[in-house]
Amino acid sequence: MGRGDLCDTEWARLEPHLPKSVGRGGRWKNHRTVINGILFRQRTGIPWRDLPTRFGKWKTVHDRHRRWSADGTWDRIMQAVQAVQADADAEGRIDWSVVSVDSTVCRADQHAAGARHRPARIPGRRSRPVQHRPDEAVGRSRGGFTTKIHLVSEGGSRPLAILITPGQWGDAPQLIPVLDRIRVPRPVGGRPRTRPDHLCGDKAYSSRSNRRYLRRRQIRHTIPERRDQRANRQRRGSHGGRPAGFDRVRYTRRNEVERTINQLKGFRAVATRFDKRAYVFHGTVTVAAVRLWLHS
Template sequence: MSVRGELSDAAWERIGPLLPKRGGCGRPWRDHRQMVNGVLWRLRTGAPWRDLPERYWPWQTVYERFARWEVDGKWTGIWATLLEHLQVCDDAVGRVDWTVSVDSTINQAHQHSAGARQRRAAEGDALEDPGRWQTRQALGRSRGGLTTKVHLAVDGRGLPLSTVLTPGNTNDATAFGQVLDSIRIPRAVTGRPRTTPARVLGDKAYSSWAIRRLLRRRGTAATIPEHCDQMANRRRRGDQGGRPPAFDRNIYPARNVVERCFARLKQFRAVATRFDKLADRYRAGIVIAALIL
């Protein structure tokens, strides 16, 4: 019997077998389910790790295992395995939707997230450039303070496929290629994972010729509206301006699935506001929230 916000029995039956097993000598690990529930409690409440309730064991144990599995890529591997399972089930009933919606959201970074240790430069003992450090930790400074931008790609059902973190003052179009390259859907049969969606939906932030050429080379249809200044520039050039890009107004409203996905992810307060010092830890929390979805 699970309490509010914890893993249900059905969810544990799906996730439990994917968690690593201890082999060899040493003391047996504590129950993985209690650890995952402790991580979910922290994601849901946004509280510091030290305030973790005692029923989830010492906070050091929960955080150490959470951080270790993030470094080993366990959380991302579980995410990929669940995507593969959904792919197999949907292929069986013909529900695969290769229409991908891409968007980003800016999350405020708490003052506690700015305390990550800076690396030493290669020569001497000087610290690395502060701007490079902020970029590496996906922290950008603007009028509102430090922010982190979460780029997300979801399928036609609103389930996350890939996520990328950048500083909050980064343009959406610059991370589009990385978001697209992070999509790796395992095949229902043998073969390389699928990385190319059939269609991409995006807002005007992705209206650039570079993005349209990238999608054209990959054989992916684009449903992205143009900026007003781009349309005016094309009309001003006359015949040399070229034809306007294809835009299907009937398909574009389906892009709201990515907005709804952001709303569901931000129900986890540690996702809506960044408290983690390291960008990799913050992304691991987003991946775990995506697992729950």
Template sequence: MRRHELSDAEWEFVQPLLPESLRGRKRLDDRKVLNGIVWKFRTGTAWRDVPERYGPWATLHTRFRRWAADGTFDRMLRAAQAKADAAGDIEWLVSVDSTIVRAHQHAAGARKGGSETRPLGWSRGGLTSKIHLACDGRGRPLAFVVTGGNINDCTRFITVMEAIRVPRLGPGRPRIRPDHVLGDKSYSSRAIRTWLRRHGIAHTIPERADQVRNRVRRGGHGGRPPAFDREAYKHRNVVERCFNRLKQWRGIATRYNKTAQSYEAAVALASLLMWA
């Protein structure tokens, strides 16, 4: 096993989740292809510069684009989460946050419209994307949404929460509701707190300073301050550690992909291996 390749344990975990080729001529070994894809996103190199030991770069790119288009990486991630949930390995103290990803100049120029729109936006750092993510209490991704870097965190909170959907291995509906949600001040809004209460989800989100001042200024009409569990909030750092692990993949820390579909597939692949 070389650097940035799947270990035997990781391959044993991933292999049953890969789709089988039921027709056509014999294709390049899946492990070799997946090692090449992982190497490419780990290093952030161009497809044409992937070492020849992984096979023709065009084959790697075609296989990756096919798996990204048909949702293979998403299904693999869901299957990994279902396996962990069946073993009681998911800690449902969920933390939510976002991180900015600088877009390389190669990420520009994608075809506009269609199913491959590119979530890029202008922020203080220039042309950027943003990953909005929810992770479990052990710092493993449960769901994520990619947007332009200029999108406010609170506007995608509900979208991220609704993307949490962990299937059951046996009968039963997928689990979609955490036990508790942790978020920073950027998620302190009446709409978010109302949505969480409506769904019966306990939460720990600190108030912003301007919200505290407005409540105090209104006196008895300002209402009571929201409950805040300081001990629970200390665990919110797991989402920062989750982003730190994701950004060890240079192809994720800097976005080189033109299409949202490819970049989201890369994040799903990295998330899958965190579960492995």
């Protein structure tokens, strides 16, 4: 086993959730070797063609990652791994008491831009082509091409949901979409859990629409009020409504999502985007999140 490869314990937790066949009676090549190759590229950020030969053909590793990113396999694997932790939810392995939301900007390499706007097809399947974002989640900032990762993290510093957008997009409009992506299966069956007990976020998420959404879903929240919003509320007097509550002690736990971002950016392929397609980069970030869940 090389440095950074899946250990036996991690592989035992991951193997039951992997696809069994490629379709029409075909068989996948060794999953463990291919996934170790994907993790090696995640950690080092090298081009796919430069993968060491011990992982097999580089194209096999690349196609496996691209295909599982396109058909949502990585997302299903992440939910399955979360369900394993949910089995011990009563023991506190998933901390729903305080869930934090934040975002981070990743520099997009020059080779990540210029993707042609055409649908991607999954090899060997007669399914509908994968629909792409028209912008491929690549934005222009002062430093060049950038991509932003929005994520929700539970109290144990592990991602619950991930959303990819262009780098110049704001944080407040993405709060509702990223919260709607939380789907943690329950061990006894039924609907997955989607609502945390308490949500923490910085003042970038302070807006009337976000607070209205959180109150409607009965999610208590600690989000500081921006100075201009507070001044506007005070100017309107009694029509401005009551001030937003703020729990300073709970707000100190917002560092948990910042630590989660720090761990995700420990993967060089996440800290710098090299993937042209938005769905492939989403799969890259999801693989890093799956590794954090397996390592915990």
